[in-house]
Amino acid sequence: MSTxxxxxxxMRGVKLKFSDKVILDGVDISVxxxxxxxxxxxxxxxxxxxxxxxxxxxxPDEGELIFKDEDLVKxxxxxxxTARSHMGMVYQTxxxxxxxxxxxxxxxxxxxxxxxxxxxxDSIVDAKLELVGLKDVREKLPSELSGxxxxxxxxxxxxxxxxxxxxxxxPSAGLDPINSRLIDxxxxxxxxxxxxTSIVVTHQMESAFFVATRMAFLHEGKIILExxxxxxxxxxxxxxxxxxxxxxxxxxxxx
Amino acid sequence: MVWMVREMVSEILERMxxxxxxxxxxxxxxxxxxxxxxSVPMSVxxxxxxxxxxxxxxxxxxERFGLVTLVPAVVSxxxxxxxxxxxxxxxxxSRIGAAYTAELGAMTAGGxxxxxxxxxxxxxxxxxxxxxxxxxxxTPCLTVIGIISGIVGAAFIxxxxxxxxxxxxxxxxxxxxxxxxxxxxxxxxxxxxxIIGTIACYKGLSVRGGAVGVGNATTSSVVSAxxxxxxxxxxxxxxxxxxxx
Numbered sequence: 179m180s181t182x183x184x185x186x187x188x189m190r191g192v193k194l195k196f197s198d199k200v201i202l203d204g205v206d207i208s209v210x211x212x213x214x215x216x217x218x219x220x221x222x223x224x225x226x227x228x229x230x231x232x233x234x235x236x237x238p239d240e241g242e243l244i245f246k247d248e249d250l251v252k253x254x255x256x257x258x259x260t261a262r263s264h265m266g267m268v269y270q271t272x273x274x275x276x277x278x279x280x281x282x283x284x285x286x287x288x289x290x291x292x293x294x295x296x297x298x299x300d301s302i303v304d305a306k307l308e309l310v311g312l313k314d315v316r317e318k319l320p321s322e323l324s325g326x327x328x329x330x331x332x333x334x335x336x337x338x339x340x341x342x343x344x345x346x347x348x349p350s351a352g353l354d355p356i357n358s359r360l361i362d363x364x365x366x367x368x369x370x371x372x373x374x375t376s377i378v379v380t381h382q383m384e385s386a387f388f389v390a391t392r393m394a395f396l397h398e399g400k401i402i403l404e405x406x407x408x409x410x411x412x413x414x415x416x417x418x419x420x421x422x423x424x425x426x427x428x429x430x431x432x433x
Numbered sequence: 434m435v436w437m438v439r440e441m442v443s444e445i446l447e448r449m450x451x452x453x454x455x456x457x458x459x460x461x462x463x464x465x466x467x468x469x470x471x472s473v474p475m476s477v478x479x480x481x482x483x484x485x486x487x488x489x490x491x492x493x494x495x496e497r498f499g500l501v502t503l504v505p506a507v508v509s510x511x512x513x514x515x516x517x518x519x520x521x522x523x524x525x526x527s528r529i530g531a532a533y534t535a536e537l538g539a540m541t542a543g544g545x546x547x548x549x550x551x552x553x554x555x556x557x558x559x560x561x562x563x564x565x566x567x568x569x570x571x572t573p574c575l576t577v578i579g580i581i582s583g584i585v586g587a588a589f590i591x592x593x594x595x596x597x598x599x600x601x602x603x604x605x606x607x608x609x610x611x612x613x614x615x616x617x618x619x620x621x622x623x624x625x626x627x628i629i630g631t632i633a634c635y636k637g638l639s640v641r642g643g644a645v646g647v648g649n650a651t652t653s654s655v656v657s658a659x660x661x662x663x664x665x666x667x668x669x670x671x672x673x674x675x676x677x678x
Contacts, residue, residue, distance in 0.1 A: 262553030
């Protein structure tokens, strides 16, 4: 009981097909509180789909998606919306509302889902912007920001409602090493200082090993390996080995 | 489309059940300004020219039978029952319907709609409700403006070419125009507003395939809205003529 109460998210036998293509073929995975789970896998393998399933944006064909002891699949929309307000998602493309300023983007969930006054919202927006290291962009439009800044604003928006779970979809994709490291530091900082649980989908191995407390490898719709980063390094699974070797060889070639 | 409306209504009801406003009033007024005030110049311009042309051609035909004095009655009744609502519908389908589809389509393609939904805000309530309500309520207002503009255009050309004075023209309009004619035009325009808004928003939310998808959805939205408005107009006319002769 003490183990299950520690689990924040659990996927049990999740299956999903798009037309005839099997995307997830019985995914079982659990995420404990205050951990950073990194999901690795080939491109198009369904990693981002897992995040979309958790946000309730798509429904699985089979299986259970447990968040805080409730099956997201069976929730009514209003309860699902309540569950969503305990999660935040940082999208690969940031997905900021292009017609709104940074302030309005971050303030949007607060205005719509909380009873806070504008002054309180302003101070939360400022605090979140400071957290992600962007103090002077409040009145800017997303199009006036760089990719890295947009992702950080996306993170600030995801954190606006103080979620327990933050989902990161390729947080470092397309970013330079400095911005990439900045995002990684923020993920670690969230876990250490705010006790936020994170699920990170990424291809950046360096980043993955840096932020992960646990890792999972998704291949052909199934989790074929799950464990701590060290277990991944020493894994004798041929697919995982090949994936990690490609990364190491690529790094070596560059040198 | 039915799914979208059902989702929107149930999201609004859930929101009201917890004593929260269904959507932000500033969003609604912004859309009203766009749909209503922003469409007035185009609606007036189009209606004046259509009214003018209609009076000119009707007068030209009736003059041969010495019935030119019927022009005010013919123009006012046909503009109030038919041309005013129909042209307003076409103006709104092309001006506002296209804009709704394009902006919602761009938001869908850019993942913004999913982001709003993922935050638990309710995308249909937040994005669709103010737009739909604005076009539903403002279409009849624009129709009235369009009808008045058309009649003024007709009066102007009748005065110039058919020697019908403004006083005579407007007296005839008031004598011949019945309340049921006005009601027929206004009731139809409520339907037109709902049709244009629903099709435009649905097409916007259904966009697939980036910029090309947005373009295709916008074209499809305008074409579908205009065709549906014309079909609805015919249906309404059949119902009105049959049940309220």
